[in-house]
Amino acid sequence: MGVTSRHVHEPASRRLANELRGQIVGGDLSPGDRLPSERTLAETHGIARNTAREAVRLLTDEGLVTAEHGRGAFVRAQPRLLRFGQHRYSRKVREETGLSPFHAEVIAQGLTPNAVLDRIGRVQPPTHVAERLDVSPRTKSVVERVNWYFVDGEPVQIGTTYIPWKIAEGTELATGDNLGSGDLYARFEDQGYAITYTREEVTARMPTRDEARDLRMPGGVPLLVVTHTGLDAQRRPFELTEFKMRADHSGLDYTMKVDN
Amino acid sequence: MGVTSRHVHEPASRRLANELRGQIVGGDLSPGDRLPSERTLAETHGIARNTAREAVRLLTDEGLVTAEHGRGAFVRAQPRLLRFGQHRYSRKVREETGLSPFHAEVIAQGLTPNAVLDRIGRVQPPTHVAERLDVSPRTKSVVERVNWYFVDGEPVQIGTTYIPWKIAEGTELATGDNLGSGDLYARFEDQGYAITYTREEVTARMPTRDEARDLRMPGGVPLLVVTHTGLDAQRRPFELTEFKMRADHSGLDYTMKVDN
DNA sequence: TAGTGTTACTGGCTTGAGCCAGTTCTATGA
DNA sequence: TCATAGAACTGGCTCAAGCCAGTAACACTA
Numbered sequence: 001m002g003v004t005s006r007h008v009h010e011p012a013s014r015r016l017a018n019e020l021r022g023q024i025v026g027g028d029l030s031p032g033d034r035l036p037s038e039r040t041l042a043e044t045h046g047i048a049r050n051t052a053r054e055a056v057r058l059l060t061d062e063g064l065v066t067a068e069h070g071r072g073a074f075v076r077a078q079p080r081l082l083r084f085g086q087h088r089y090s091r092k093v094r095e096e097t098g099l100s101p102f103h104a105e106v107i108a109q110g111l112t113p114n115a116v117l118d119r120i121g122r123v124q125p126p127t128h129v130a131e132r133l134d135v136s137p138r139t140k141s142v143v144e145r146v147n148w149y150f151v152d153g154e155p156v157q158i159g160t161t162y163i164p165w166k167i168a169e170g171t172e173l174a175t176g177d178n179l180g181s182g183d184l185y186a187r188f189e190d191q192g193y194a195i196t197y198t199r200e201e202v203t204a205r206m207p208t209r210d211e212a213r214d215l216r217m218p219g220g221v222p223l224l225v226v227t228h229t230g231l232d233a234q235r236r237p238f239e240l241t242e243f244k245m246r247a248d249h250s251g252l253d254y255t256m257k258v259d260n
Numbered sequence: 261m262g263v264t265s266r267h268v269h270e271p272a273s274r275r276l277a278n279e280l281r282g283q284i285v286g287g288d289l290s291p292g293d294r295l296p297s298e299r300t301l302a303e304t305h306g307i308a309r310n311t312a313r314e315a316v317r318l319l320t321d322e323g324l325v326t327a328e329h330g331r332g333a334f335v336r337a338q339p340r341l342l343r344f345g346q347h348r349y350s351r352k353v354r355e356e357t358g359l360s361p362f363h364a365e366v367i368a369q370g371l372t373p374n375a376v377l378d379r380i381g382r383v384q385p386p387t388h389v390a391e392r393l394d395v396s397p398r399t400k401s402v403v404e405r406v407n408w409y410f411v412d413g414e415p416v417q418i419g420t421t422y423i424p425w426k427i428a429e430g431t432e433l434a435t436g437d438n439l440g441s442g443d444l445y446a447r448f449e450d451q452g453y454a455i456t457y458t459r460e461e462v463t464a465r466m467p468t469r470d471e472a473r474d475l476r477m478p479g480g481v482p483l484l485v486v487t488h489t490g491l492d493a494q495r496r497p498f499e500l501t502e503f504k505m506r507a508d509h510s511g512l513d514y515t516m517k518v519d520n
Numbered sequence: 521t522a523g524t525g526t527t528a529c530t531g532g533c534t535t536g537a538g539c540c541a542g543t544t545c546t547a548t549g550a
Numbered sequence: 551t552c553a554t555a556g557a558a559c560t561g562g563c564t565c566a567a568g569c570c571a572g573t574a575a576c577a578c579t580a
Contacts, residue, residue: 011563037530048565053531061321062466070530070572081463090519199515203341204464204482204507206322222464222482222507231515247464247482255459255491256516259350271533297560308535313561330542330560 012047016055024064024075031077035065038073063220063248076218082109082151083253089185089195089230100183102149102159111151119146122165122174129162132199132229133237143168148214155215157245167191167238184239188230193238200254201227204247215246222247272307276315284324284335291337295325298333323480323508336478342369342411343513344505349445349455349490360443362409362419371411379406382425382434389422392459392489393497403428408474415475417505427451427498444499448490453498460514461487464507475506482507 010018023029036044041052056073059065067073087093088101097104106113123144130137145161161184168174172187179187185195207215207223215223226243270278283289296304301312316333319325327333347353348361357364366373383404390397405421421444428434432447439447445455467475467483475483486503 013563039530050533050566051564053533054563056531067531068572069532071574072530083461086516086518092519195518197515198518200512201343202462202484202512202514204484206480206482220466222466224462224464252460252462254462254514254516255457256346256514258346258455258458259352273533299560310536310563311534313563314533316561327561328542329562330544332543332560 012045013051013054014058016041016045016047016052017058020055020059021062021064024059029075031075033075035073035075057219060219063218066218079154079249080111081251082106082111082156082249083251085253086198086200086256089198091189091194094182094185098181101185102157103183106151112153114150114153116148116150117145117176118148120144120175125162128227129240129242132227132240133162133164135164141165143174151249154249155246156249157243158211158214159241159243161239161241163239167193185230188238193230193232193236195230195238196233197231197235199227199229199231199237200252201229202252207244211244215244217246218248224250224252226252272305273311273314274318276301276305276307276312277318280315280319281322281324284319289335291335293335295333295335320479323478326478339414339509340371341511342366342371342416342509343511345513346458346460346516349458351449351454354442354445358441361445362417363443366411372413374410374413376408376410377405377436378408380404380434380436385422388487389500389502392487392500393422393424395424401425403434411509414509415506416509417503418471418474419501419503421499421501423499427453445490448498453490453492453496455490455498456493457491457495459487459489459491459497460512461489462512467504471504475504477506478508484510484512486512 020029020035029035035041035056038049038052038056041047041055042049045052056065056067060067060073064076065073066076082105084105088105093101093104097107099107100115102115103113121144122140123142124140125133125135125137125142125144127137129142133142135141142162142164145163147159147161148155149157149159163173165174167188171191172179173184173191182189188195203225204222205225207217207221211217211223224243224245224247226245228241228243229237230239231237280289280295289295295301295316298309298312298316301307301315302309305312316325316327320327320333324336325333326336342365344365348365353361353364357367359367360375362375363373381404382400383402384400385393385395385397385402385404387397389402393402395401402422402424405423407419407421408415409417409419423433425434427448431451432439433444433451442449448455463485464482465485467477467481471477471483484503484505484507486505488501488503489497490499491497
């Protein structure tokens, strides 16, 4: 709507941040390069060390830079954005690849996926899960499986899957992580639940400190939170996964009928 | 994966931030309440004013608090999250309400929508738009319409719509904003383009300074960026809107077939 | 030549002080 | 009683100085 006269009385920390940003965006500083130290920036720009530090913090908040205690501040490589579409849940992809939706999508985009089952157990579901799966929120009515997902060795998302106990009981869905070819959704088909529809609820927010640590997130990067509910041909919900995706690594790409 | 012993040598700024956060989350400090001033916090906690200031900045970065020059720092009300589904583009909703997708969705959720056409003109499209609309990126092959969207008087998103010139030329799509009942998509149907599919590409990132200003975003709130492409029954793309949505106000809720 | 210890670098964080600029409140005068 | 000006509050930002803790580089000894 309006233009702002930017450099009218710009504080020194912001001016330095702008200059450094220009060097990064312009290519004078490349991914992996170390910035001059706080003390060097302070000296060469005639400002206080804390003012220089504030400038670098601004760039960190923008995701352009990461500072490491005792080592320095480095220009971040902007990671390649993975795109996740709904076809990753289709039988076609599952049968052609024998892989999980995550693995199929990442490999299709030329990168190296890895997943680790961090935790599995029978639990009482959160209310929002119970509502969507039509199970009791007051009893241990679901199995919870927590997976960590990596691309080229870097954590990119965490997925917490809830499966109604009545579906999972006595099957490998409730036990280990060796789910065989076609992964989770092939086992659901074995149980009579062929995923036909997916409901994707999407929000974004900044990570908590624990989430930022777990996903090794630099400053200035939000989380994309996707609550996926799998439904069969009769639109019965039979599993729900809440994904926390690093927004610098992950995007969504869905095509759908508007009156589904 | 691991647990962290939190309070082992916690810096004073973070300890104060934790205490204040506890008061906010616990209800001792309510939305709209003013925090004690930086100077008061410093005095009552036996720390430096800058240390208190850093504590408040941490809460600002988390979106819990907004600081206002000369006035104070206030606890933010957490806004109610609007949910945008694909049915907002359907003929059923359009005919039942006579409204735009945005208006229909917001009213359905009990709030008050408003939209303002900020800019309209024939332009040369960005590359990613040209690719999706199958038009030339080198000529003025599209009409660009920029809308600002408000809920209860607060800006919540900006939508930039691109329409191929060959569709828009000589119609009200290319002129003003008085589009009549059913808004944009009714006029597209007039031209023979009935939206049947939508492609939604979703990412999240922190806003630029200009975007934060335009959308009046507090600290610690990301943008949900949605690139929507409208396609007709023959899957021809005929319009594209890039939405920048405040992630504290907006979420998406799509149900779709997995093998569309 | 390799290992270890020390030095010199780095970022993390705090302090006390100060000044600038915006907002609010109070007092005074018309 | 109302309006205006000044005082006192508020956050924004910088400065110089210092100490802590992590990392890297260098020198010395076996």
